[in-house]
Amino acid sequence: MPFDLTREYIDNLKELIDQYDEKTVSNLISPLHPADIAEIFNEITIEEAKFLYMILEGETRADVIIELEEDTRERFLKALSGEEIAKQFIEEMDSDDAADVIGELSEDLQEEILQHIEDTDQAGDIVDLLSYDEDTAGGLMAKELIRVNENWNVLTCLREMRKQAEDVDEVYYVYVVDDDNVLKGILSLKKLLLARRDSKISSIYKSDIISVRTDTHKEDVANIMDKYDLVALPVVDSIDRLLGRITIDDVVDVIREEAEKDYQMISGIAEDVEPSDNVILLTRARLPWLFIGLLGGILAALVLGGYEEELKIYPEMAFFIPLIAAMGGNVGVQSSAIIVQGLASDTLGIESTGRKLFKEVSVALINGVILSSLALVYNLLTLESLALTISVSLALFAVILFASIFGTSIPLLLEKLKIDPALATGPFITTMNDIISLFIYLLIGRMLYGII
């Protein structure tokens, strides 16, 4: 059963660490999975973490460092020298993990670490990987994989695998290449295991496979692996030479991160924070968006200030300000969110932008008619002023229509401009939406009060 970290466990562990009781701590920690030890690191001080770290073995150290949250890792690595980082765990890591960890550090420290890595092949792999944009397949892939030549037979292949397999933790597929290292296909271990030992590789591998280029964006990588249910995806260069492979665990992280990023945007949180982060981090993540909200509110006050005379004569007009602003905001976010989610999961379909807008306008017309009619009936029964009754329903209709079109267009436009479309669900755009909605309401109100 999975391990469940409790307050008691941490308190007990902290006490043992304070007593420098190496043996009991070691017995307590050694049955744990590195991911669990990493969780413990988040709950103790850096000094205590160092004590734990010194007790761990080389490979476990490497695995724990990989599993740490980014900010915990940053604080922890600050306490180590470049040589210590290189010798104590980088050498135990797969190239992709090593590149991820090193990539977060300063350039000076990066160089120092690379100089202290003894295995020049590994150092070379890390340098190669660091050169790719971290948002692309190149930034996700590991160099470690099992590569066999299409001209071998199963027996040679097994012999070669024995040599290569030491470096590779998890093997799902063997990659088949020709003499020029061009990717020809894959061979599942199951097939290899069940094949006759004198079979030629070329007669049993699967040639009809999916691969990506190093510059494929990580969201596309995630969508491809998800769509085709792959656990590993080979990465090739522009002339199809095999460079590395991406495994599903990295892609699961990408999917989670992208989903969290979009969720944070729509909830008005500026940075990646967790409830366990400290007060300063939590404040810093939230203040910027609230500041935009404050500016928006002041702008709204200015717009309303332009209608002071009307509000003095017809104070009931103010009653419906929250309704109009909220509806504008809601409809806008709904429209944007559907597009943002469709773009993220690549399920927008093949409809043209014009067709999407047409559908969105249709939805808005239906929603607008229904909601404005409801408001009309309610206000006819309860309000004295016919002008206000009509203003509210007309404005509601106009605002729903406007916000749908605005909410649908902005993310599509941002995507065209290569800006993250999720920005459309952020406070800047939604605040604009609120203010324009308010303006529509006041304008319609002024006109109708003039007429009726």
Next chain:
Amino acid sequence: MPFDLTREYIDNLKELIDQYDEKTVSNLISPLHPADIAEIFNEITIEEAKFLYMILEGETRADVIIELEEDTRERFLKALSGEEIAKQFIEEMDSDDAADVIGELSEDLQEEILQHIEDTDQAGDIVDLLSYDEDTAGGLMAKELIRVNENWNVLTCLREMRKQAEDVDEVYYVYVVDDDNVLKGILSLKKLLLARRDSKISSIYKSDIISVRTDTHKEDVANIMDKYDLVALPVVDSIDRLLGRITIDDVVDVIREEAEKDYQMISGIAEDVEPSDNVILLTRARLPWLFIGLLGGILAALVLGGYEEELKIYPEMAFFIPLIAAMGGNVGVQSSAIIVQGLASDTLGIESTGRKLFKEVSVALINGVILSSLALVYNLLTLESLALTISVSLALFAVILFASIFGTSIPLLLEKLKIDPALATGPFITTMNDIISLFIYLLIGRMLYGII
């Protein structure tokens, strides 16, 4: 390279189908992955889809049916009889996929299909799987796996695998059990491939493994597989007997669905919709939340109606209604979203509820002081009324404090009550938040106008 579906491709295909040109269609379709064919199904009529379906081979049919979106599948299966469903593709499916597809159908149709499945073992497996809640490990697992006895040696194991492997598409691990089918550990194919053929299984398998029970919730399953980077997870009963396994592709779907569900809730969308869905579906998904927004707006109008006299005398009070309502809403959603996200990814940490609320109040105090001060300075410079200036800043501070506490408590409370905490980010709670914020502002305004 992955296939990219275009409007031209669909138009061309539709034309060929209309001409009943079986051969050209078959040539066009056969190189495609089932997931790509499933995408095509979403873009053509049911009649056209049936034509395509008849051209496909048995196993591809099964794979396409699995990959279809739920509503497309529902419409498509309506055109087939129970016998056709059973014979034409259910028999080709893994037990978990078969149970998923059958589980969506009416009980009568389920029974009819089950009666027509010839392989009674498969029918039994499906009946077993249908009995589990679809939100649990039992509902996610497949019965197909490779099971070997700890007392065998590698050679017997390979022989047995040849027999079992036919039924299992993807093999990542072999599961080692004792004579009573109790799970003892796993054996990676890599290890098996590299082991001597006379080695005893008991001497090479990994016994320190993670498994889940059938009733483990699917979100917990996803968090476990993500945390420990697993591609397959064995499922056992209460006395550790091996029942099935969950593969990472199913968990990727769970992670995506959960993230989308939370995103839809916060964006006010009631159902799982995609931009490519029709106008009726899109309207139905959005109208309910807008209706709650309308009720909230009317309630806000009633609250404001109670302050009609004040608004007549001090119409400037109305200017800041959007500011107060927007800030209350923003702060509330920020607070709830952090908790909802922490609960979903199991990263809430081990802090107590009291400690979380204390931190949240601290964050609110800092944000409240900064934003209220900014508003104070601005209003001191621009407003004539001191009472209004002080009211706005005081109310702003109170609203930020209130909304943080409210926004943090509600999802934690919902979680305790075993209700989806994401509901806290939905329109019902956020509308309540808006109205209470407004009420706080008006109350403070009335008091201060009385005093100053």
